[in-house]
Amino acid sequence: MNASKLIVAAAAMSMSAVTLAAGAHGGGHGASSGEPGKASEASRTITVEMYDNYYEPEEISVKPGETVRFVVENKGNLVHEFNVGTPGMHEAHQEEMMMVEHGVIQGGKLNHDMMNMDMGNGHSMKHDDPNSVLLEPGQSKEVVWKFTEKGDIEFACNVPGHYQAGMYGDVNFE
Ligand SMILES: [Cu+2]
Numbered sequence: 001m002n003a004s005k006l007i008v009a010a011a012a013m014s015m016s017a018v019t020l021a022a023g024a025h026g027g028g029h030g031a032s033s034g035e036p037g038k039a040s041e042a043s044r045t046i047t048v049e050m051y052d053n054y055y056e057p058e059e060i061s062v063k064p065g066e067t068v069r070f071v072v073e074n075k076g077n078l079v080h081e082f083n084v085g086t087p088g089m090h091e092a093h094q095e096e097m098m099m100v101e102h103g104v105i106q107g108g109k110l111n112h113d114m115m116n117m118d119m120g121n122g123h124s125m126k127h128d129d130p131n132s133v134l135l136e137p138g139q140s141k142e143v144v145w146k147f148t149e150k151g152d153i154e155f156a157c158n159v160p161g162h163y164q165a166g167m168y169g170d171v172n173f174e
Helices: 003-027 087-104
Strands: 044-051 054-056 059-062 066-074 080-085 132-135 140-147 154-156 168-173
Touching: 044 080, 059 066, 066 080, 066 132, 080 087, 080 140, 087 154, 132 140
Parallel strands: 044 066, 059 168
Antiparallel strands: 044 054, 066 140, 080 132, 080 154, 154 168
């Protein structure tokens, strides 16, 4: 291999590394937390109620490979999130939400205009990722998630301060 081919190969490698990193950051659905599920394949429905600042139930048990349909209801007085991910994913998402906290989340309300705003890199605060919902008080939405394999997985609220206040729960594998 001559020098110019080496350079091309090195450039290609670094580009795919960038693409991988961007994908992991943007989607919020790494392999270790599972993947979006199909409602028709859900083995059961789990209702998760959100309060200020905790979940009911506080933990769930699933089987590796199981698809669960979550019905998430916000019974609190604040905006809350239900987000399935690894602790590392939650931490990254908390940093994102911290940046826009004052505009998008106003106590018990969401600023929907601001949520649709492009934050650059194709990111927005829309929260239409398949692994999460962000709800105002009284709202209810579904998340269908497939827990493909055992992992260190939590469901968590990444509204600034809520995770720190204990608003997360463990996903235990049977
Ligand atoms: Cu919360």
